[in-house]
Amino acid sequence: MRILVVEDDVRIADVIRRTLGENGYAVNVALTAPAGVEAFEIDTYDLVLLDLMLPGLPGGGMEVCRRIREMNSDTPVLMLTALDSMRSKVQGLDAGADDYLVKPFHLVELLARVRALLRRSPRAQPPTLVAQGVTLIPSTQTALRAGRSIDLTPKEFAVLEYLMRNAGTIISASELIDHAWDTNYEGFSNVVQTYIRYLRQKLSLPGEADVIQTRRGAGYLIAADE
Structure with a gap:
């Protein structure tokens, strides 16, 4: 399974990349909103982990999510953000995100949400x-x-x-x-x-x-x- 991580905090991106890699996922990282859009245009991904506050595009992660939805409506998107307000969650879901995880989060919860989204994906294969x-x-x-x-x-x-x-x-x-x-x-x-x-x-x-x-x-x- 290939996962795209769009996160501008290099330390957080590296922790997520290593954690997912240790659990058998192939992971690519983009550090800006434009880089995230470009990466999604070039390659096929089974899941996108998307930070909300990203540099490079007005709207940051929200705009990246909207563009991903324009390109492919099936790929699950898990939005990561330090903003815990109901308004931010609603905006993220309305932009096309499938789930929402507030920073700081436990890596075991991140992995559980990744597995859940991959199981629910329209492209998901049989569980066995x-x-x-x-x-x-x-x-x-x-x-x-x-x-x-x-x-x-x-x-x-x-x-x-x-x-x-x-x-x-x-x-x-x-x-x-x-x-x-x-x-x-x-x-x-x-x-x-x-x-x-x-x-x-x-x-x-x-x-x-x-x-x-x-x-x-x-x-x-x-x-x-x-």
Whole structure:
């Protein structure tokens, strides 16, 4: 899942980015209202975390939210602000926000609201994913194969989740990077190959074929169940 964080406080933006990243989300950060609009125009996001008081555009976060709604009415928007007045909340919701979180907030509450908005999104997938004997429950970060619990890191889970959400479709390495890592990723080029190897080791069962298939020169595939 890819999340856009539009927040002008660098410290807060970094804390949110690291917290979401540690929980398996791919996160991009924009520090101004124009940068937030541009980022949304360029990439596809599953959720936007949007500060209300942003520099660069009259109306700040309200204007960013309105422009996001003009471009895409489905993407959930969680508005973050230090303003706790009823008027500010109503204005934010009227501008198109789906939820409202007042600063300072606990990170566990932020994560809970993120999960709730992603579940309610019109683009949300079924709460449980099943393919090739693997069961994945994104809301609890649970992975099972043949009744056996699989211990996955957040990044391993993100890679496996994207493959299972697209079961039956060949997914290229670059597409996996787009959805499991943020746009500023500058790590080694074979990172996807490395994580696929980790997943195969953890998902393998004696005498059975690998759950994740390689299509040489094209990408990776988890076959859909019939």
